[in-house]
Amino acid sequence: MDKFIIQGGHQLRGSITVHGAKNHALKMFAASLLSDQPLTLRNVPEIEDIFRLAEILQTLGVVVTQKRHGLYQLTPNGTIKTVLPEKLVPRLRASILLTGPLLARYHTVTLPHPGGCAIGKRPIDLFVNAFQAMGARYQLKKGHHRFTVGDKGLCGTRYVFPIVSVTGTETLILAAVLANGRTIIVNAAREPEIVALAEYLNQHGAKIRGVGTSTVIIDGVKRITAGVATIIPDRIETLSFLFLALATKSRLTITQCQPNHVEVPLQLLRDCGAKFTVEESSITTHPWKRLKPLQVVTREYPGFPTDGQSPLTVLLTQIAGVSSVMETIYADRLFFTDMLNRMGANIQMHTSQHITIHGGAKLHGKMVDSPDLRAGIAMVIAGAVATGRTEIGNIYQIDRGYESIDERLRSIGLNITRQAS
Numbered sequence: 001m002d003k004f005i006i007q008g009g010h011q012l013r014g015s016i017t018v019h020g021a022k023n024h025a026l027k028m029f030a031a032s033l034l035s036d037q038p039l040t041l042r043n044v045p046e047i048e049d050i051f052r053l054a055e056i057l058q059t060l061g062v063v064v065t066q067k068r069h070g071l072y073q074l075t076p077n078g079t080i081k082t083v084l085p086e087k088l089v090p091r092l093r094a095s096i097l098l099t100g101p102l103l104a105r106y107h108t109v110t111l112p113h114p115g116g117c118a119i120g121k122r123p124i125d126l127f128v129n130a131f132q133a134m135g136a137r138y139q140l141k142k143g144h145h146r147f148t149v150g151d152k153g154l155c156g157t158r159y160v161f162p163i164v165s166v167t168g169t170e171t172l173i174l175a176a177v178l179a180n181g182r183t184i185i186v187n188a189a190r191e192p193e194i195v196a197l198a199e200y201l202n203q204h205g206a207k208i209r210g211v212g213t214s215t216v217i218i219d220g221v222k223r224i225t226a227g228v229a230t231i232i233p234d235r236i237e238t239l240s241f242l243f244l245a246l247a248t249k250s251r252l253t254i255t256q257c258q259p260n261h262v263e264v265p266l267q268l269l270r271d272c273g274a275k276f277t278v279e280e281s282s283i284t285t286h287p288w289k290r291l292k293p294l295q296v297v298t299r300e301y302p303g304f305p306t307d308g309q310s311p312l313t314v315l316l317t318q319i320a321g322v323s324s325v326m327e328t329i330y331a332d333r334l335f336f337t338d339m340l341n342r343m344g345a346n347i348q349m350h351t352s353q354h355i356t357i358h359g360g361a362k363l364h365g366k367m368v369d370s371p372d373l374r375a376g377i378a379m380v381i382a383g384a385v386a387t388g389r390t391e392i393g394n395i396y397q398i399d400r401g402y403e404s405i406d407e408r409l410r411s412i413g414l415n416i417t418r419q420a421s
């Protein structure tokens with residue numbers, strides 16, 4: 001397995017560009033199944049999760065062509081299979097998104113349990129309940145989930161999400177656009193990636209109202225066409241770079257981002273004394289001498305995102321005083337802090353979802369691991385802050401969501417190399 005080697009302890013400088021959002025691109029790939037026409041996507045991040053979903057779609061009969069860097073065309077080619085591949089689905093939680101369009105158009109879908117990051121339980125009960133509410137039958141046989149509907153297809157329904165779910169909301173939208181009648185989603189997720197997905201679908205024949213609010217209304221249509229869409233900037237990559245810049249006390253300009261998608265994290269940072277210049281599509285950080293500790297609770301959008309929590313925690317190790325983090329979305333997303341403690345941080349875990357950080361620590365390079373995507377980028381940030389050599393294993397996890405991160409960080413002055421093993 002490849003490793004990153006970082007010689008840290010230095011300020012960074014210059015500018016770094018944010019790439020397209022993983023969690024928008026994955027949903028657009030799933031949307032390719034809604035029509036027989038080619039879907040062209042610009043600004044697609046070249047990351048492992050996208051490659052895996054492309055492989056899954058290809059096994060189903062979608063022709064996925066990379067026209068050039070970041071430009072993809074997806075064309076369903078004749079008969080589409082509705083049984084998802086055994087080996088790939090357990091590696092990618094986002095495979096669950098394909099169930100919506102497949103069930104809506106082909107009236108059946110079978111899949112093994114979708115896997116993904118080891119950050120806590122990843123059940124699919126909400127999907128099962130929502131599809132059943134739309135008239136689908138559900139069976140679980142030998143570890144495989146199977147959904148079927150009669151010839152008339154899915155029926156519109158009013159579905160109340162008991163907890164807010166991002167892919168739950170998106171999958172239900174992807175199913176409901178081709179269902180019979182009206183679907184009302186109550187307690188829907190409001191992430192910008194969902195808004196972008198719905199805007200594209202509406203431009204191609206769907207009738208979706210209310211996205212970006214907690215009630216989404218979808219009037220089913222007979223047909224969706226396909227066209228061209230541009231993937232929005234990755235707000236989690238934006239935050240990762242922002243916390244990297246602040247943790248290393250650097251002046252860094254983060255370009256091609258959408259600051260209005262990270263307003264709550266920006267406000268929290270302002271409140272603790274951080275200075276940065278925000279323009280329409282860039283954020284420039286300023287080196288700091290003193291910041292106040294922070295109390296952070298992860299929340300659904302527009303709150304502080306769980307995906308920004310691990311990189312933020314590294315910054316908190318550098319701020320003198322006691323900060324705290326409550327992780328409310330996932331049960332197992334704070335265990336990586338053990339590795340920060342081995343590097344010299346002073347983090348106490350009160351429960352698996354609550355830590356306090358006694359900041360102002362000097363971090364020293366160590367051999368660490370990348371347990372999941374966001375903890376992985378947090379270890380890169382920790383390596384950049386720490387003096388000496390940090391070696392990070394299992395970097396496939398980082399490559400899942402950050403394109404060529406080593407090259408891009410080298411361009412802003414980080415001494416990072418990729419070592420193949």
Ligand code: EPU
Nearest residue numbers: 023094121122123124125126127164165166167307329373
């Ligand atoms: N949940 C259930 N039952 C379900 C579905 C979800 O109990 O059927 C629970 C989850 O276990 C979790 C909570 O609901 O505790 C919220 O999870 P959600 O369904 O919103 O997560 P997701 O849609 O699977 C997406 C992102 C994640 C991000 C979360 C939360 C994609 C492909 N993934 O996951 O991204 O953490 O929303 O914002 O959009 C990442 O990019 O690193 C990542 C993990």
